[in-house]
Amino acid sequence: MLPLPVLEKAQTELVNYADSGMSVMELSHRSGLFTDIITGAEQLLRDLMNIPDNYKVLFVQGGASQQFAMVPLNLLSNSKKADYVNTGSWSKKAIKEAKKYGEVRVIASSEDKNFSYIPEVTSSMIDPEADYVHITTNNTIEGTAFQNIPDTGGVPLVADMSSNILSEEIDVSKFGLIYAGAQKNIGPAGLTVVIIREDLIGHAPESCPTMLDYKTHSESGSLYNTPPTYGIYMAKLVFEWLKELGGLKEMEKINRKKAELLYGFLGQSAMFQSPVQEDSRSIMNIPFVSPSAELDAAFVKEAKEAGLETLKGHRSVGGMRASIYNAMPVEGVEALVEFMKHFEEKHA
Ligand code: PMP
Numbered sequence: 445m446l447p448l449p450v451l452e453k454a455q456t457e458l459v460n461y462a463d464s465g466m467s468v469m470e471l472s473h474r475s476g477l478f479t480d481i482i483t484g485a486e487q488l489l490r491d492l493m494n495i496p497d498n499y500k501v502l503f504v505q506g507g508a509s510q511q512f513a514m515v516p517l518n519l520l521s522n523s524k525k526a527d528y529v530n531t532g533s534w535s536k537k538a539i540k541e542a543k544k545y546g547e548v549r550v551i552a553s554s555e556d557k558n559f560s561y562i563p564e565v566t567s568s569m570i571d572p573e574a575d576y577v578h579i580t581t582n583n584t585i586e587g588t589a590f591q592n593i594p595d596t597g598g599v600p601l602v603a604d605m606s607s608n609i610l611s612e613e614i615d616v617s618k619f620g621l622i623y624a625g626a627q628k629n630i631g632p633a634g635l636t637v638v639i640i641r642e643d644l645i646g647h648a649p650e651s652c653p654t655m656l657d658y659k660t661h662s663e664s665g666s667l668y669n670t671p672p673t674y675g676i677y678m679a680k681l682v683f684e685w686l687k688e689l690g691g692l693k694e695m696e697k698i699n700r701k702k703a704e705l706l707y708g709f710l711g712q713s714a715m716f717q718s719p720v721q722e723d724s725r726s727i728m729n730i731p732f733v734s735p736s737a738e739l740d741a742a743f744v745k746e747a748k749e750a751g752l753e754t755l756k757g758h759r760s761v762g763g764m765r766a767s768i769y770n771a772m773p774v775e776g777v778e779a780l781v782e783f784m785k786h787f788e789e790k791h792a
Pocket of ligand 1: 584
């Protein structure tokens, strides 16, 4: 979802942005109006996340999947070794990609239990020589999330935050690099946000493609080539919406309330269950199952008829999944819980 006020603002500005007689889609990325949009978006993100001055904010393309390659390409610059935590499908893809560029060690994994928990990660597990440690803070498909940021003892921590960036307050200074595809909490697909500590920029090998070198985007203010201009504009509107709402502190409160509503219901339901260990639960993606695949299918079908969309679990795990990103209002989760109660009574 995108916040409705954001879509409505975009609608009012669609054909004539700031009295320019043009749509944002028609503006040159070198125009003054677009410069204001991209610098404004960056400043808002910096304010929202309290990003320290020694970090660069980059707006790039290629999705989080491209970061699976850019991270090792740019950061494997000394020992060429990296430590990864394997917490699900997206971690696995990140690991597979990194292996093309260096020596990858999986220091902790929850694969033994279907990725239903977050394994413990302590600084003693980390190779002090590693160029970085990689985690996926929120596991979109499995519905788990790190509850604490691991202490990596000075080794730069890299985080895929695609599905929980901006959902709660975090301390950016604990990370060397944060990346996220925009399409969950930031805006429409096509934009990828990278927040990188300055000392980690500029170490890519000569052979690194120009577009995959963080330095290229850092030195050009994300304007080396034509960036996804409309996506950046939409991100700016989302950041403004978040600021107006009261920032990440307030967003986190709302997100916790939504998650508690659904987990609370799951905890007492005779039909539905969460497959995720209690101490590892995500507040963004909440998978749940009924006792049978037939009931799961009936649930998804009847929910859709009742106007509750996109509840089918990811094809790799089945069951159901409620993705309750920032833009999902409390009322949306209340409607889901009400529907689940009725479904449970009907199919008891
Ligand atoms: N990492 C995580 C945690 C994700 O949720 C996703 C997308 N669902 C990706 C990576 C892949 O992102 P993209 O499609 O932007 O490449």
